[in-house]
Amino acid sequence: MRRSLLVLLALCAASFPIPLHAAPLRVVCAEAVWCNIAQQLGGETVHTDSILTSRQIDPHDFQVSPETARRVAQADIVVENGAEYDSWIDSLLDGQENPSRDVINIGQTASWRPGDNPHLFDDVRAVRLYAERLTDILKQRLPDKKAELDTQAAAFAHDLDKLQARLSTLRFQFNGVDVAASEPIGGPLFKALGISVTDPDFALAIMNHNEPSPEAVANLEDTLRHHDVRALIINPVVSDPAVDRLIELAQHVGVPVLPLMEMLPADQNWQDWLNARIDAIAQALRPS
Numbered sequence: 001m002r003r004s005l006l007v008l009l010a011l012c013a014a015s016f017p018i019p020l021h022a023a024p025l026r027v028v029c030a031e032a033v034w035c036n037i038a039q040q041l042g043g044e045t046v047h048t049d050s051i052l053t054s055r056q057i058d059p060h061d062f063q064v065s066p067e068t069a070r071r072v073a074q075a076d077i078v079v080e081n082g083a084e085y086d087s088w089i090d091s092l093l094d095g096q097e098n099p100s101r102d103v104i105n106i107g108q109t110a111s112w113r114p115g116d117n118p119h120l121f122d123d124v125r126a127v128r129l130y131a132e133r134l135t136d137i138l139k140q141r142l143p144d145k146k147a148e149l150d151t152q153a154a155a156f157a158h159d160l161d162k163l164q165a166r167l168s169t170l171r172f173q174f175n176g177v178d179v180a181a182s183e184p185i186g187g188p189l190f191k192a193l194g195i196s197v198t199d200p201d202f203a204l205a206i207m208n209h210n211e212p213s214p215e216a217v218a219n220l221e222d223t224l225r226h227h228d229v230r231a232l233i234i235n236p237v238v239s240d241p242a243v244d245r246l247i248e249l250a251q252h253v254g255v256p257v258l259p260l261m262e263m264l265p266a267d268q269n270w271q272d273w274l275n276a277r278i279d280a281i282a283q284a285l286r287p288s
Contacts, residue, residue, distance in 0.1 A: 023142055028075035030086040031059060033121045033264040033273075034106070034130070038079060040269065041135055041152050045145050049075070051089075055263040058237055061209075064088050075101060077137060079130075082107025083118035102137050106130045117187030119262065121270070122277070124167065124192065128160050159271045166275075167192040170282060177285055180223055180250075181233040182243040183207045186260045189277060195285070197233075198223055202242075212242055224250050231256045231284045237263075258284040 024047040029035035035048035042048075049071055052059055059081075072078060072092050080089045082105035093103060107118070110126035120126040135153040139146050167189070175194030181187075184203045190196070197203065202216040223229050224246065232250040234243060236259040250257050258280060264273050 023145065025076040025138065025141060026074060027077045027079060028071055029079040030089045031081055031121070031263070032266075033270055034079040034081070036264055036270050037127065037131060037156070038077075038134060040156055041131055041149070042138055043148065043152050045138060045142055045149065046077075052086075052263065053266070055261055055265070056237055057263070059086055059262060062086070062088055064092060068092070069096075072096065073098070076141070077102045077104065077134070079104045079134070080106065081118065081120055082109075083112040083116065083120060084114070085118040085120075102141075104130065104133055104137070109133050117184050117191070119185055119187055121264075122186055122274070123188035124160055124164050124274075126188070127270070128157070131156055131160070163271065163274060163278075166278065170278070174282070174285055178223075178229045179231045179233055179285070180220055180229040180246075180255075182240075182246060183233075183235040183238055185235045185262060186233055186277065186281070189274075189281060193281070195281075198229055206238065206240055206243060217242060220246060221249060224255050225253055227253065227255065229255065230287075231258045233258050233260060235260065235262060237261065256284045 023045045025042070025045060026049065027035060027038045027042065027046045028049045028051065029038065030051055032050035032053045035050040038046055039048045051068055051071065052062060069092050072089065073096050078093065078101060080086050106120050106126055109129045110120060110123065112118070112120070131153065135149055138149050171192070171194045177195050178198050179190065179195055180199050181197045181203045183206050184197070184200070187197065199216065199220045202212045202220050205212040205216065224232065232246060232255055234247060234257060247257055260277060264270060
């Protein structure tokens with residue numbers, strides 16, 4: 001039923017005239033983080049429009065509206081996380097015939113597979129592939145802006161190189177450290193740092209709004225009580241009784257609780273946000 005409604009909304013939105021122009025190109029992103037990067041790469045050649053901007057919205061639960069469908073229909077370029085993270089936008093795209101529109105599915109671009117972590121904004125490699133793909137599309141559409149786009153792409157790639165170097169350096173400190181997580185937020189960063197998440201079944205169940213198995217809950221509680229993990233990672237937007245109990249337990253036994261948000265703050269660019277997340281992880285995991 002929900003998919004049928006999404007397709008109907010998309011078909012209605014497709015009837016709106018799509019403006020034809022050269023620059024700026026209209027880039028519509030499912031999540032604000034991807035439009036932040038698109039703005040850095042495109043500069044004055046793009047106008048970005050993010051659908052999910054509130055830090056209090058769970059991207060997995062977003063409900064589309066006719067206004068959402070209209071914005072997607074009018075895009076020159078649509079950017080989605082993919083990786084089963086924002087499937088609602090796929091239903092909109094399926095119902096809109098627009099052969100001139102480019103769609104970047106970052107999960108597909110990064111060769112994401114079921115079972116991999118879907119939080120690709122925490123994955124420097126995935127972000128690099130996205131940046132390269134978007135820059136290629138912009139240069140194809142705006143060949144007279146190639147020099148400008150190449151300059152902006154090089155500056156962004158330089159920032160990616162610095163982030164990758166920082167992660168490689170920190171890996172020497174944190175490789176082999178164990179953490180617990182109520183949801184698989186930050187997973188690509190932990191992997192880059194050599195950090196193991198001890199409770200993937202519990203985290204996946206919470207992310208998918210399923211009840212964790214009693215065994216998964218018991219195992220996670222034991223790791224906290226025995227201090228077998230250095231921190232408990234939580235998504236502060238997600239409220240769940242099982243997670244609330246774990247937070248209380250962690251605080252009671254003295255295991256640090258580290259909140260990591262999914263949505264980019266409005267006043268930060270992606271690089272600063274990722275560096276702040278790395279700072280928070282490093283501070284929580286360093287021995288006291």
